[in-house]
Amino acid sequence: MRLTGAEILMECLLEQEVDTIFGYPGGTILYVYDALVKYKGRIHHYLTAHEQGASHAADGYARSTGKVGVAFSTSGPGATNLTTGVATAYMDSSPVVFISCNVAESLIGKDSFQEVDSTGVMLPITKCTFQISDVNKLADTVRRAFAIARSGRPGPVFIDILKNVTAETAEYEFVPKSEHKKSGMLDALYNRNMADLHKPSVDEEDIDKLIEMIGESEKPMLICGGGVVRGRAHKEYNEFLNLMDAPSAITVMGGGGMNGRNPLATGMIGMHGSQASNIAVNECDLLIAVGCRFSDRVALDPESFASQAKIVHIDIDRSEINKNIATDHHIVGDAKEVLRMLNSRLSQQDHTEWKKFVFSYPTETIYDEGGDTLNPKQVCDTIARMVPDDTIVATDVGQHQMWAIQHFHFDYPGQLLTSGGFGTMGFGLGAAIGAKAGNPDKAVIHIAGDGSFRMNCNELATVQHYGLPIITFVFDNQTLGMVRQWQNLIYKKNFSETNMDRGPDFVKLADAYGLRGRRVTNQKELAEAIEEAMSCGEGYVIDCMIDIDEMVRPMVGGGSHITDFMKL
Amino acid sequence: MKGIFSVLVENKDGVLSAVSGLFARRGFNIDTLAVGETDNREISSMTITSTGDQRTIDQIEKQLNKNVDVIKVRRLSDTKSVCLEMMLIKVAYNLSNRTPLIEFCQLMGAKVMKVAPKYLLIEYHAEPENVEDFIKVMKGYGIIEIQRTGTIAMEK
Numbered sequence: 159m160r161l162t163g164a165e166i167l168m169e170c171l172l173e174q175e176v177d178t179i180f181g182y183p184g185g186t187i188l189y190v191y192d193a194l195v196k197y198k199g200r201i202h203h204y205l206t207a208h209e210q211g212a213s214h215a216a217d218g219y220a221r222s223t224g225k226v227g228v229a230f231s232t233s234g235p236g237a238t239n240l241t242t243g244v245a246t247a248y249m250d251s252s253p254v255v256f257i258s259c260n261v262a263e264s265l266i267g268k269d270s271f272q273e274v275d276s277t278g279v280m281l282p283i284t285k286c287t288f289q290i291s292d293v294n295k296l297a298d299t300v301r302r303a304f305a306i307a308r309s310g311r312p313g314p315v316f317i318d319i320l321k322n323v324t325a326e327t328a329e330y331e332f333v334p335k336s337e338h339k340k341s342g343m344l345d346a347l348y349n350r351n352m353a354d355l356h357k358p359s360v361d362e363e364d365i366d367k368l369i370e371m372i373g374e375s376e377k378p379m380l381i382c383g384g385g386v387v388r389g390r391a392h393k394e395y396n397e398f399l400n401l402m403d404a405p406s407a408i409t410v411m412g413g414g415g416m417n418g419r420n421p422l423a424t425g426m427i428g429m430h431g432s433q434a435s436n437i438a439v440n441e442c443d444l445l446i447a448v449g450c451r452f453s454d455r456v457a458l459d460p461e462s463f464a465s466q467a468k469i470v471h472i473d474i475d476r477s478e479i480n481k482n483i484a485t486d487h488h489i490v491g492d493a494k495e496v497l498r499m500l501n502s503r504l505s506q507q508d509h510t511e512w513k514k515f516v517f518s519y520p521t522e523t524i525y526d527e528g529g530d531t532l533n534p535k536q537v538c539d540t541i542a543r544m545v546p547d548d549t550i551v552a553t554d555v556g557q558h559q560m561w562a563i564q565h566f567h568f569d570y571p572g573q574l575l576t577s578g579g580f581g582t583m584g585f586g587l588g589a590a591i592g593a594k595a596g597n598p599d600k601a602v603i604h605i606a607g608d609g610s611f612r613m614n615c616n617e618l619a620t621v622q623h624y625g626l627p628i629i630t631f632v633f634d635n636q637t638l639g640m641v642r643q644w645q646n647l648i649y650k651k652n653f654s655e656t657n658m659d660r661g662p663d664f665v666k667l668a669d670a671y672g673l674r675g676r677r678v679t680n681q682k683e684l685a686e687a688i689e690e691a692m693s694c695g696e697g698y699v700i701d702c703m704i705d706i707d708e709m710v711r712p713m714v715g716g717g718s719h720i721t722d723f724m725k726l
Numbered sequence: 727m728k729g730i731f732s733v734l735v736e737n738k739d740g741v742l743s744a745v746s747g748l749f750a751r752r753g754f755n756i757d758t759l760a761v762g763e764t765d766n767r768e769i770s771s772m773t774i775t776s777t778g779d780q781r782t783i784d785q786i787e788k789q790l791n792k793n794v795d796v797i798k799v800r801r802l803s804d805t806k807s808v809c810l811e812m813m814l815i816k817v818a819y820n821l822s823n824r825t826p827l828i829e830f831c832q833l834m835g836a837k838v839m840k841v842a843p844k845y846l847l848i849e850y851h852a853e854p855e856n857v858e859d860f861i862k863v864m865k866g867y868g869i870i871e872i873q874r875t876g877t878i879a880m881e882k
Binding site for chain 2: 277278281282285286287289306347350355475476477479480481484
């Protein structure tokens, strides 16, 4: 069948079972948007307000569904507007294929209108990039890009198609997804021992050694990281956790990797980790970390981190082993497979004494219940009480993000969508849009701070246009709360440029976008607003007023010993 | 410690920048980098030498292995492989030191490629250490210009 490049691209997306795309058109990608009309009904395109919104939406779609997300942009500023979203997906290992078109081959390298070396720009923030200048290689390259995005440790891949390629024609033959491994360049790639395309085969001896170490341990501690979420290994992790009868913390990325209501859960670990988590890591004699990369927000001081423990690292990416933390034992493999193997060999453990010790420390921060004003925990608790248990929570970045992870319970992969690695303010609304597009039957809420919400609130237009019933909760403290917290604690209360005592009025803003909103100052108003938001069936903004000096507690300073809690 | 990597890569646009970018982004040193086609035109071979602690050298190998365009990474030990570097060097001379300079070149197996009125253009290839030593001696005469290929290496 002879098709244009643009049509071949659409066919390739159908091969991948892609039915949802987020994007924004422009000069160089017009042939693709032209073809999109022909595929209406099979491929749904969400037009966002900004390419960054599209990039986060594709990412949120991928994280919440486990499928590969797709975003489109035009050349030049279209492509560079994607970059923040690309880097966000890269740092959190989210499988997204970003597709952009560039100027025609005759114009490449001539500083043409809206030309940028987009593959060069994307190089350090993707698993790999492709520029397609030959229409005959288009299908093969798209197949390759999807395979790379989803396999091994997942991540974003960027494809840049020259405009003339989208107009030129080539023979296209449908190849089912299951046959891709045997076709074209992928065949060669699979035959190669490429670390990021294969699931590493797990070494049985490594498993046996860990079982032995578990047998010798009296005070084991677990960390559930993003790899459990990405590998959808929550069932296996829960089973492992119960067999281990050991406390388990989550990292920011690990939320949803285990049952958050399990009595063995100690909550988050690290800079804003609970006392129970941080003290357990410091006191344990065996630390088993699954799919976590010991970032500087978790292993604050790599030298003293878990210094009494033998550290065991389970990860799909070999390069993570001994990268940030020197380990005593490691298992390279997919979380699900490794945990299954462990579960089949592990007998029921009993650590009553050790648990008693760990859980004598709080797993959650207690706030003063002073009157009827709103504090972060009250906001979270009221939300959690009123929305369905399986509600998907997309957050922005800052204090509200930490509060949400501290006080909500996440039970399955994709329930928490948050920018953990890159810390992208403005991630949440786009991610919520992607999540709702991919999970129409689930409730989706967006937790924002007033600073983060200002960044990409333009996506309320997308929420309104597509009738997506996403509730945005703005933790409004009239400041960049997390930065102010650091200024409060470390920069001698020199509140340089963090005041947000300015517009817009978020309720009026919602109104301007054709949505409803309400400002709330106490729990009663909050509950009423949630009630109204849930029944209205469309997007809704709830502006929750909290105190400007509210802090995320506990806190351990960067680079400090993990139990060195600051006095707040 | 020193790390010597022999890396087979796809011979196409952007691969060199992907590999060098990886070193830059992760804060790894590149001491030398030599690239050339293999007998298969679709595959290039790179020899990269780097200095760092054990963990850094291990990381370099693992990170290289993650690159889609990298076909094979081999870590070479300097005792079990042949390492060579080639150099062109212009060295100033005068009538009084010309003879000892030429004798030294002969002793080391370096070739005088051109005799100009004020300098000799010398070609020298040897193990990287010897190249360093050769340069030290040439400094005594006065180096005008120097071009080095970087190390290439192969397992014995």
